[in-house]
Amino acid sequence: MIRRAAGAVLLAIVLMATAAPWISSNRPDLPFDDRAYAPPMRVHLRDAAGWHAPFVYQQRLVHRINRTYVDDHTARVPLRWFANGHLVSIDPGAGPLLWCGADALGRDLCARLVYGARLSLGVAALGAFGALLLGALLGAVAGSSGGRLDTLITTVADFVLVLPVVYLVIVLRATRPLVISPAEIFWLMTILFALAAWPDVARGVRAIVATERTRDYAAAARALGAGPWRVMTHLLPAAYGFLRIEFVLLIPALLVAESTLSFVGFGFGGATPSWGGLLKDGEALTAMYSAPWLLLPAAALFVVVLALQTVAGGRPGFPASIVDTTAARR
Amino acid sequence: MIHATAAYVARRLVAALVLVLSVSTAAFVLARLAPGDETTADVIEGVDPKVIAGTRERLGLDRPFPVQLAHFTWDLLRLDLGESARYDRPVAALVAERGANTARLAFVALLLATLIGLPLGVVTGAYSGTWFSRLLSIASIGVLACPPLVAVLALLYVAATTGWVSVASGDLLVPALALGLPVGAALERLQSQATHDAMASPDLLAAAARGIPPHRLVWVHAARQSLRPVLGVYGIVIGSLFSGSMAVEFATSWPGLGRLMLEAVQHGDVRLVAGCVFAGGICLAVGNLAADALRSLADPRVRDLS
Numbered sequence: 308m309i310r311r312a313a314g315a316v317l318l319a320i321v322l323m324a325t326a327a328p329w330i331s332s333n334r335p336d337l338p339f340d341d342r343a344y345a346p347p348m349r350v351h352l353r354d355a356a357g358w359h360a361p362f363v364y365q366q367r368l369v370h371r372i373n374r375t376y377v378d379d380h381t382a383r384v385p386l387r388w389f390a391n392g393h394l395v396s397i398d399p400g401a402g403p404l405l406w407c408g409a410d411a412l413g414r415d416l417c418a419r420l421v422y423g424a425r426l427s428l429g430v431a432a433l434g435a436f437g438a439l440l441l442g443a444l445l446g447a448v449a450g451s452s453g454g455r456l457d458t459l460i461t462t463v464a465d466f467v468l469v470l471p472v473v474y475l476v477i478v479l480r481a482t483r484p485l486v487i488s489p490a491e492i493f494w495l496m497t498i499l500f501a502l503a504a505w506p507d508v509a510r511g512v513r514a515i516v517a518t519e520r521t522r523d524y525a526a527a528a529r530a531l532g533a534g535p536w537r538v539m540t541h542l543l544p545a546a547y548g549f550l551r552i553e554f555v556l557l558i559p560a561l562l563v564a565e566s567t568l569s570f571v572g573f574g575f576g577g578a579t580p581s582w583g584g585l586l587k588d589g590e591a592l593t594a595m596y597s598a599p600w601l602l603l604p605a606a607a608l609f610v611v612v613l614a615l616q617t618v619a620g621g622r623p624g625f626p627a628s629i630v631d632t633t634a635a636r637r
Numbered sequence: 638m639i640h641a642t643a644a645y646v647a648r649r650l651v652a653a654l655v656l657v658l659s660v661s662t663a664a665f666v667l668a669r670l671a672p673g674d675e676t677t678a679d680v681i682e683g684v685d686p687k688v689i690a691g692t693r694e695r696l697g698l699d700r701p702f703p704v705q706l707a708h709f710t711w712d713l714l715r716l717d718l719g720e721s722a723r724y725d726r727p728v729a730a731l732v733a734e735r736g737a738n739t740a741r742l743a744f745v746a747l748l749l750a751t752l753i754g755l756p757l758g759v760v761t762g763a764y765s766g767t768w769f770s771r772l773l774s775i776a777s778i779g780v781l782a783c784p785p786l787v788a789v790l791a792l793l794y795v796a797a798t799t800g801w802v803s804v805a806s807g808d809l810l811v812p813a814l815a816l817g818l819p820v821g822a823a824l825e826r827l828q829s830q831a832t833h834d835a836m837a838s839p840d841l842l843a844a845a846a847r848g849i850p851p852h853r854l855v856w857v858h859a860a861r862q863s864l865r866p867v868l869g870v871y872g873i874v875i876g877s878l879f880s881g882s883m884a885v886e887f888a889t890s891w892p893g894l895g896r897l898m899l900e901a902v903q904h905g906d907v908r909l910v911a912g913c914v915f916a917g918g919i920c921l922a923v924g925n926l927a928a929d930a931l932r933s934l935a936d937p938r939v940r941d942l943s
Binding site: 571 | 656664667670671778783786787791794798884898899902
């Protein structure tokens with residue numbers, strides 16, 4: 308029951324990220340004049356004149372230094388559904404619709420969150436998938452071949468497992484120019500995460516395949532003349548359950564890794580933010596005190612990690628990070 | 638048995654040393670590949686070219702890369718990490734100073750996690766039906782989903798709005814809590830499961846039949862049995878503390894190794910980058926080694942396998 312609910316939450320978040328341009332009524336990189344640190348808008352149903360369809364009030368900057376805003380009660384701005392090519396929007400002439408407030412440059416935080424989900428979840432999911440592919444392949448080869456190849460792969464895996472991965476990722480990132488296109492950061496991170504996270508997968512798959520190859524069906528396949536690759540395709544399905552769990556547990560680990568890297572300035576940021584890049588804006592104590600909505604990406608991270616851990620079967624993962632994906636095999 | 642453990646530890650030590658040396662060298666090469674070097678900032682600031690040429694000569698930047706690498710490797714083999722161009726200080730001293738800060742943070746976090754997590758785990762594992770245990774379990778699962786990055790921001794926010802704890806840089810409580818609480822929650826879950834399993838084991842039933850009082854049953858007999866699975870994860874925990882501390886150090890201005898590393902990379906201070914990776918590798922290796930040694934003492938199967 309709880310797992311279903313968690314799955315539904317995840318599905319909703321993924322759908323929102325996929326349909327980002329439709330969900331958010333503003334572009335994530337567009338700064339609005341006089342909206343720096345504008346607070347989240349509230350939806351109203353009634354005013355002095357009585358009940359109405361859902362509407363908002365536009366915000367008016369009253370003090371530029373203190374960044375105080377008041378709601379402009381003179382005009383109701385009705386929400387429009389399925390208009391202007393968005394799910395919810397308001398009349399473009401009335402000003403921006405800011406569900407979650409605005410950041411220091413007056414950009415729509417809601418739009419940035421939804422678009423950021425694409426990058427954060429995309430990197431994590433693709434990185435986890437890459438790690439899974441690499442780990443499954445190398446683990447299966449090691450487990451079904453045995454001998455010198457097995458020793459080699461196991462040694463390399465053990466080697467990678469104890470690397471100070473966070474540091475190495477940062478050094479690797481530094482080999483590229485400081486400003487590179489978001490697409491390049493995306494692929495760089497995905498590949499780095501896959502390279503950092505495969506050993507755990509490989510270890511698990513190796514153990515499973517090594518026990519499976521002594522089973523009768525493997526012997527039967529060999530007796531029928533199947534080559535090593537053919538036999539491997541028979542053995543690998545035994546690891547499906549493990550791979551599924553590993554995938555679900557790797558995603559939060561990599562999600563947090565991405566956020567941490569972006570948070571310290573070695574990932575996404577600026578016009579194309581991820582959740583970690585967004586948190587960088589809200590990190591300063593003064594900012595978080597006066598504009599707590601800037602911490603919403605942290606809440607988003609929390610929800611996704613919690614949901615993924617629940618989906619993984621209520622088994623506690625570890626405080627997710629790049630190096631401790633080992634926790635998956637508890 | 639002591640002899641076998643010693644041989645095992647010795648083998649692991651050599652492997653760890655080789656690992657750390659090769660990773661530091663790799664970091665040096667990678668950092669050199671990065672655009673810019675130690676003098677880039679000077680060039681941008683318009684420092685006299687003669688001065689820059691002098692700096693480059695002093696740092697050996699005027700020589701071809703293979704020569705630089707050879708120098709670095711030779712220094713490294715003598716455990717000389719060289720001089721930081723940015724701080725004008727020996728890298729070893731800098732790294733030791735900042736590494737000690739990170740270690741202090743990690744140690745306090747681990748202590749907090751252990752002191753909070755294990756007793757609560759025993760409680761929720763032994764008295765799993767009560768509302769208190771249920772409440773604790775839910776809280777624990779929630780905290781578990783807080784990676785250090787989220788935890789530190791949440792704690793900073795609470796501290797900033799309520800003023801309950803100081804968030805001045807140098808105050809240990811907020812960073813240590815941010816780093817330790819998620820780990821404490823994980824330990825609580827593990828200890829809870831282990832205690833639960835131990836309580837159901839036949840020898841505990843026998844002990845209860847002998848008339849041993851319940852509290853002794855829980856806190857002595859079951860706790861001792863559940864020690865082994867919990868000890869086994871301390872290696873993972875140390876790794877997670879190490880990587881998690883990067884975000885915490887950054888958010889709370891804690892002068893640790895992670896921040897030093899970031900600065901070094903940003904300023905193209907290649908020797909310092911390699912030194913930080915060296916120190917990070919040592920920290921992780923020592924952590925892993927300590928955890929494995931503990932496990933190998935507690936469980937002969939681990940020793941025989943490897």
